Amino acid sequence: MSRLDEMTAYLPPFLTRLKEMAEVLQAEAPEFERQNNDIFDLTDQLFITTATWGLDRWEKILKIPRESGDTEDMRRLRLISKMSNIPPITHQAIEQALNRFLKHPSAYVRMFPGEYRFYADMELDDLQHMNELIETLEKIKPAHLAYILRAALNETLEIKDRVILNDRRYRKVSELKVGYSVTLNNNEVVLP
Incomplete structure (x- = not known):
């Protein structure tokens, strides 16, 4: 279906029979077709795989120098390679x-x-x-x-005297009974 046929389909039948309306549609249909093509062409430039005249902008953004004699496919491959080169995070x-x-x-x-x-x-x-x-x-x-x-605080400790470290484990509430101590075990470590 041509653009003229599409535009005519939107109008009520009594308007399509008017000579003036037919002439307006004849004049405007090619303009709408060009405008649609321009919109699609512009959106193609937003993606490296479909860009043509927008490849210059992509090369400027990614700081890739253009070499003489490069085809569009070669330029696209260079751009895609640059965009997919994410260094590994170590x-x-x-x-x-x-x-x-x-x-x-x-x-x-x-x-x-x-x-x-x-x-x-x-x-x-x-x-x-x-x-x-x-x-x-x-x-x-x-x-x-x-x-x-x-x-x-990343400071080194210098031990001058004897140091005793206590490693205590306490009983849980459910483990407490009359006569038991609160500590489950009490380990002492003496550092020289």
């Missing part, structure tokens, strides 16, 4: 991203591959831009990984 890349937000680069990332998570350790004194740090971490980390941010 623990070093995450550390570098985190260190940008710290006063003194202290981030340390420890991965747990089988558990699909990682720890991001950093010094407590370094934290200043937490919102930006978390936003960046959410953007760069793979979607399937969970993470735990752990801020601590």
Whole structure:
């Protein structure tokens, strides 16, 4: 069905019999056809696989120099290759991203591959831009990984005297009975 036939189908029958209306439709049908073609051509430029004259814009956006003698197919392949080149995110890349937000680069990332998570350790004194740090971490980390941010004081302890560490486990409420102590076991460790 031609554009003229489509436009005529929208009108009531008594208008299509008028000579003036037939002439208006004859004049405007080619214009509407050109406008439709222009709209489809413009939307084709939004996608690399269908772009023609829009390839120049894509090359400018992706900073790819155009070489003389390239065909459109070759230019498209180069653009698609550039867009699909996403570098892998490693623990070093995450550390570098985190260190940008710290006063003194202290981030340390420890991965747990089988558990699909990682720890991001950093010094407590370094934290200043937490919102930006978390936003960046959410953007760069793979979607399937969970993470735990752990801020601590990374200082070495020097033991001069004898230190006793107590490792106590307490009973649950359901385990308490009259005469039992509250602690389940009380282990002491003496550090020299």
